[in-house]
Amino acid sequence: MVNLTINGKQVAVEKDATIYDAAKACGIKIPILCHDKKLHPFGGCRMCLVEVEQMKGRLIPACTTPVTEGMIVQTTTDEIVKARKLVLELLLLKHPIDCPVCDAAGDCDLQNLTYEYKVNMNRFVDEKFNHEIDYENPLIERDMNRCIHCGKCARICDEIVSYGAYTFINRGIEAKMGTEFDGPLNCEFCGSCVSVCPVGALNSRPFKFKARWWALQKTKSVCSYCGTGCQLTLGSKDGKVLTTIYDENQGFHNGQLCTRGRFGYQFVNSDKRLTTPLVRKNGKLQEATWEEALAEVTSRLSAGKSDPASVAALATPRLTNEELFLLEKVFRGTIGTDNIDHSAGFAHEALTKGAVASFGVAASPSEIADIQKSNLLLVVKSDAYETHPVIGFEINLGVKRKGVAIRIVSDKKGKLTRLPGAKTTVHTPGSEVALFNALCKSVIDQGLVAEGVAGLDALKAAVADATAEKAGVTAEEIAAVAKDYATAEKALIILPIGLGYPGHNAALASAAANLAILTGKIGKEGSGLLIMGEKNNSQGAVDMGIYPKGTGLAASAIIDGCANGNVKTLFVAGENPVVSYPNRKKVEKALENVEFMVVADLFLTETAALADVVLPACSFAEKNGTFTSLGRRVQNVRKAIPAVGLAKTDFEILNALSQALGGARYNNQGEVFTEIAATVPAYKGLSQAGLKDEGAVYPVAVAAKLVPVQAKTAAPAAGKLAMVTGSALYHCGTMSRFGEGPMYVCPDAYAELNVADASALKIAEGDQVTVTSATGAVQVAAKVGKRVPQGVVFSPYHFGEGSVNTITDGAEVTYVTVAKK
C-alpha cells in the first residue's frame, strides 16, 4: 500500500493506483472526460489536472500519474480551476452548442462541467467542424462534429469488445474518430461506444429524440436474454421502456452489454404484444375475459387431476424463479404430474444429467469470476461468444489484459479464434465427445494425470480406442491442447448449451468434466467447468426442478405424447416449441393433435397460434422476481413499468390457477421467494432484500467423479454438407425477433457456407438457397465466408420464417444438400 495526502486527506491505496483512483477512493471528485474504470488510462482530455507538491511548477494529469509514497496532492487551486476552464473553452471552440437537440443533454459530461466551472463565454473564436453525420446504420448514429476526441469509443471497442471498429484518423486539427476507410459503421452493434461517449457524438438511434435523460425513471434489473445475467438499468417513461442506461458500476461486467441487452429491449413495448386473453371459438382465437379464459383452463386442469399422466407443462427458462417454483408446485404438487420440462430434453441435459453425474450437483462448479482468474481457457465452440457475448468480453479481457491463454475446440472458427495467442482446433461437426475422449487419452498417454484420481481404470478402458482421427483432427493438435491444458496451473472449460446445440448434451458435459477431473482442474479458483445455460434463468429452471424427476416425460417425449394422444392437456408458459424444437413439422402436428393447449406468452407466437386458450403474460420489465445466472448468481429483477394492456405476470396466472385447483395461494412474489429459500437447498438462507443490487452466488458442494462416456460419431453422408445449428450474435431464443434492434441488423434466417462450397455450388452472398435434409426443406438466404470449414453449413435457429428446425431432427449434425433456388 502507498500512503499519500490529497487535499489534506490521508489515503492509502494499492501501489498500481493512479492519483485519480486514490482521490476517488477517499471521495474526492476530480473532473474527467476520457476516463472509464474499465479502460486503460488515456490522459487525453486534460481536465483532471492536479498539483503535486513534489512536482511544483507544472500541473499533471491525475488519471495517468501513478501514486508514490508521501505524495501531497491538491485538486482544486485557483491555477487548476483556471487551467480546467481553459480546457473547456478550447473544447467548446469546436463543439456545437446544440444542446436543445442533442440527446446527451442532461447526461453530458461536457455540459455538466461547463456549468460547474461557469464557462459562459469563450475567449477564442474558430469555425465549427463540418463532418458528415453517419445516419447509415439503424442503431448507432455518429455525429463527429460533437466529438471531443476522448477516444473512449475506440478504446472500449478495442480493449473490451475486441472488434476495433473505431480509430483516430487524420492528424492535428483534422483529427477525428473514424471507421474503416471512414465509411459507415459496420460492427457488432453492441453499443458500448454509445454508452461511454461523454457527449452526444454517438447516439442510440432507437432512443433518438424519445425523451430526456432526466425524465426517465431508472430501474435496476437483469437482462432477460441470455444466461450471463448482466445487470441493466431500464429507462422508462409513461409506462414504456425507452432505453437501457449505462452505469459503469453495475454488475460483474461493469455496465458492459451486448447488442441484445443494449438494443433489444423494444419487445417490451412492441405493438405485437398480447393485451387480452384469447379463447378458441368456432376454430378461431377470439378475445375473451380473464375470468372466462381462466375458468376454461381451470376446468381442464381439474379434470386432469384424475389422470395426471395426461397433463404436461412446458415452461420457458425466461420466467423468474418464483414463477417456475409455482409452476412446479401447481403441476407436480397439486395436479400430480411429473411431465414438466423446460426444453431440458433438448438443451439442458448437460446440467440436469451431465453435471449431476460428474459433480453431484445440477450446476456449474465454476463461476464467471473464474474466467479472468484462470491461466488457460478451453472454450467448446467458438459460438460461446455468440450465445453469451458478455462472457465473450470477459474472455477478451482475460486474454488481452491478464494474459490468459485460450484454446478453442470448435466445428467452425469465430471471433474468439482471432484473440492474441488463441489456438483453434477445428474438428468435424458433432464429434465433441470423441474429441474430449481423445484429449483424456492424450493426457493419460503423456502421463499428465493428477494424483489420486478415482475411477481412472474405467476411464482408461472407455477411452482406449479414442483417437484424434475420430474427431477429424491430427494427433499432434490433440497432444498439444492436452498438454497445454494439463500443464496450466489453473484451467477452465467453457461449455455453452442451448436449443441451438443438440450435441451439447449430458455426455459432452461429462466428457468435459472428465478432462477437468483427470488433470485436477476442479475445486479451485480459476479452474473447473462453466456450463453456460442459454436463457436468462436456465440455471434457475434447473434449480426449481423444471424437468422430469422420475418417470415423467421430458420435452421431446411430451411432444411425442401430444402426437400419440397420451398427453391430452398441455400448459405452455412462454416456450415456443414450434420454432425452437427440432423437427418443426412433427411439433406442429403434435400440438395440433393435443386435445387442449394453453399458452401464456407475450406474443401470439407460432405455438400460441395453435393454442385453445392464450393468456397474455408480462415481460421481465413488468414484474419483480429473481433470475439465476450461469455463474449461480441469484439476482433481483425489478418492475419498471405497469403491465401492458390486460396482461398478467405468470406468477399471477399460476397463483390464480393454484388457488382454483385447491393448492396454495400467495399474496405476493416475495412470499414464494421465502419459500424457495426454505425448501430449495442451494438457496438456503437467501433473502430477497439481502440480494440487494449485486445479487448473491450460492455455494455448491462438488463431489467430482469420472463418468466414462462413449462417443457416438455420425457417419458422414457422401456428397452432403454437415449442417450445424446455433445462435446468431444478435438473437437469443425466439424472443429477440420482437425487439427492433436485433431485427434491424439480422432480420432473416440464413445459412452460412464456406467460400469453396459456395463457389462449387455457384452460390453468392445473399442468394436464396434451398437447404434439404431427410426431414424436409427450407429456403433461406446464403451467407458466404471463411468462418465455417469446407463441408459444413451453419444456420441459426431463431427465425419463424425459414425456420431451420424444419429440417432438423434433434441430431448433433444434420446432413443436407444446398441448392440455389
Next chain:
Amino acid sequence: MIMPLIKGLQITISHMFKKPVTLQYPTERPEIKPGFRGLHALNVSHDKAKCVACYLCPTVCPAKCITVEAGEDANHDKYAAKYEIDMLRCIFCGYCVEACPVDAIRMTEQFELANYSRADFTYTKDRLLEKK
C-alpha cells in the same frame, strides 16, 4: 358619529363627478400592459415552428401541463411532433418562455380563454402556432 357619516358622503359625492373605472366589457377592452402573460403561442420561423422539442418547458413547468413528443424530420432534425398545453392546469407563470433556449414560445395578450368542454382547453400544436 355625525362626522364620519359626512366624510363618507363626501367621498361618495366626489365619485359622482369622476370618470368611472368600470370597463363596459366586452364593448370596451382593457389596455393590456407589457409583460402580461396570456395564452401561449408557438413562434414560427421559415414557415415552421421554431420549437426543437428540447423538453425544457415540460421539465420546468410547475403544473406539468405541457406535453411534448419529439420527432425526426426528413433531414434527421428534431422537431415537436406533438406539442400540447392543458390550459386547465396552466398557472401562467411564464417559466416555459423563460426556459426556452430557442425563443420558440411566447405568451400573448389573449386572456379570454373560457370554454364549454374540457377538451377545448387542450391546446394542440396547431392551435398554438402563431397565426400570421
